[in-house]
Amino acid sequence: xxxxxxxxxxxxxxxxxxxxxxxxDLLKKEGVETLFGYPGGAVLPIYDAxxxxxxxxxxxxxxxxxxxxxxxxxxxxxTGKPGVVIATSGPGATNLVTGITDAMMDSLPLVIFTGxxxxxxxxxxxFQEADVMAxxxxxxxxxxxxxxxxxxxxxxxxxxxxxxxxxxxxVLVDIPKDISAGFLSEEPEEASINLxxxxxxxxxxxxxxxxxxxxxxxxxxxxxxxGAGVLHxxxxxxxxxFAEKHQLPVVTTLLGLGTFPADHALSLxxxxxxxxxxxxxxxxxxxxxxxxxxxxxDRLTGNLKHFAPYAKVAHIDIDPAEIGKNxxxxxxxxxxxxEALNE
Numbered sequence: 001x002x003x004x005x006x007x008x009x010x011x012x013x014x015x016x017x018x019x020x021x022x023x024x025d026l027l028k029k030e031g032v033e034t035l036f037g038y039p040g041g042a043v044l045p046i047y048d049a050x051x052x053x054x055x056x057x058x059x060x061x062x063x064x065x066x067x068x069x070x071x072x073x074x075x076x077x078x079t080g081k082p083g084v085v086i087a088t089s090g091p092g093a094t095n096l097v098t099g100i101t102d103a104m105m106d107s108l109p110l111v112i113f114t115g116x117x118x119x120x121x122x123x124x125x126x127f128q129e130a131d132v133m134a135x136x137x138x139x140x141x142x143x144x145x146x147x148x149x150x151x152x153x154x155x156x157x158x159x160x161x162x163x164x165x166x167x168x169x170x171v172l173v174d175i176p177k178d179i180s181a182g183f184l185s186e187e188p189e190e191a192s193i194n195l196x197x198x199x200x201x202x203x204x205x206x207x208x209x210x211x212x213x214x215x216x217x218x219x220x221x222x223x224x225x226x227g228a229g230v231l232h233x234x235x236x237x238x239x240x241x242f243a244e245k246h247q248l249p250v251v252t253t254l255l256g257l258g259t260f261p262a263d264h265a266l267s268l269x270x271x272x273x274x275x276x277x278x279x280x281x282x283x284x285x286x287x288x289x290x291x292x293x294x295x296x297x298d299r300l301t302g303n304l305k306h307f308a309p310y311a312k313v314a315h316i317d318i319d320p321a322e323i324g325k326n327x328x329x330x331x332x333x334x335x336x337x338x339e340a341l342n343e
Contacts, residue, residue, distance in 0.1 A: 019149045020049035020180040022188070023113075026156040027057060032084050035059045036072040040088020042115025042128065045180040065092055069099030073108050080234070082109040082163045089115040090128030093174075094135065101139045103170040106255060107232055109163040110170040116145065118178040132174050141169035146179050153191035161193050166200030167319040168232055200318060204335035209343045211331050212290070212314050216246055219288035219312075224248050225271065228255035229293015229317055233337035236260065239292060242341050251279040253294045272300035283308050291315045293337045296326040316340045 023046060027035075035057055039047050050059055062068035065087045072083030087093055093114040103110045117126040136143050142162050144155045155173055163171040216222055230239050236259050243250050243266050250260045251271040260267055269276035271283055283289060289311040294300070296315075301307040304326065314331035315323045323332045333340055 016183045017187075018045060018049065018180065018184065019152060019175075019182050020045040021052065022149065022152055022184060023156065023175070023180065024049045024053050024057065026153055027084065030156065030160045031081070032057060034075065035084050035086055036062065036068045036075070037086035038062050038065050038068055038088070038092065040092045040115060040128070042089035042092075042117065042177045043086055043113075043175075043180070045177065046086060046113070046115070046175075049180075065095035066098055069096045069110070069112070070102070072110055073099060073103050073106070076103070076108045076110060076168075077106075080109075080232075082111045082160060085110060085112045087112070087114050088128070089117055089132075089177075090130045092128075093132045094130055097135065097139065100136060100170050100172070104139050104141070107168050107228060108170070109168040111159050111163050112140075112170060112172045114172060114174050115180070116174045116176045119147065119176045120178070122176065132172065136172050139170070140172050141167075143172040143174065145174040146176065149179055149182055149184060150188050152179075153188050157191045157193055158195060161195070162198060166198075166202075167229075167317075201320070201334045202318065202336040202339055204316070204333045204340045204343050206343070208331060208333045209340070212333065215288050215312060215314065215331065216248075216290075221282075221286045222246070222248050222288040222290065223268075223282050223286040223311075224250045224260075225253065225283070225289060225291040225294050226250055226256045226259040227253045227292060227294025228259075229337045230256060230259040231293075233293065233318070233339075235292075235336075235338035235341050238338055238341035240264070248290070249282055251275070251283060253297075253300055256294060273302065274299070283311075286311045289313050291317075292341070293317055295322050298326075301326065 037059055069085050072085045076083040087096055114132050117129045133143055133145055159171040159173050224243055249266050249268050251268050268279040268282050271279040287310055289308045313327055313329045315329045316333040316335055317323055318336050320334045323329050
């Protein structure tokens, strides 16, 4: 009877929910269907929770973190949903750096969960400890280190919101092992998003839209430059209708390929170093260059002194930091590309 009592006690203990169990529940609430992961000591509690979840979220096992995060980028690019990544502490996290940087540059939504050593030994050079927060601050849209199980619902909700709104990008959540392995004393309350410092502008200023419309009516050689912002804004149909209505030739950037039909009579192909002669000459001779969601990178512009030297530049971008960053802009429009095109 004593042995049976002990067995019963063990079974009761294993039914307690952990921070990792809570994390999996939160991922389900965010609509996550696929995880890209590679296990390690600091994330084993999360893998135990994935096992307990009975296959409700598909886990794709990789053999190296770098390939894993590039796969998550591909998933995000194709589906438009955040790619969700799980990696262990130290070398597991640092192997993600190239992919995180790539996602940041290409505006791809990722939510990355990295394991971390227990809170009590952070900063002591513990086994497989790395300062992931400092390493990833310049290459993420935002990052978090969880300090309390009670903070998990808020952090996960904010991470997905930040990654997928405004200009999409990677968000990293660093989870100490004692958080993921720790038991819940009570179920946390439902989290809400309260980010007063993060309010992306999605609708254009009507005055700036009118300025652009007036400029189009007066232009002799107007050209559209279509970038990745058109893809992220799901605005390809609107762009095509806009170009056809005003009979505007369209140049795409490398990341904007696919935003406008390549076989369309108004398509001039890709611009820049590896682009077509027609596209580059059209930009050079244009008197109005309308940039939808492209960042004017050097592979497109070449020598900035000779880029579109006769053009008035209109730049429509959801990220205000991009407007005027490389090319002087006379008509700045901070907006989602679909919203701007509809206006």
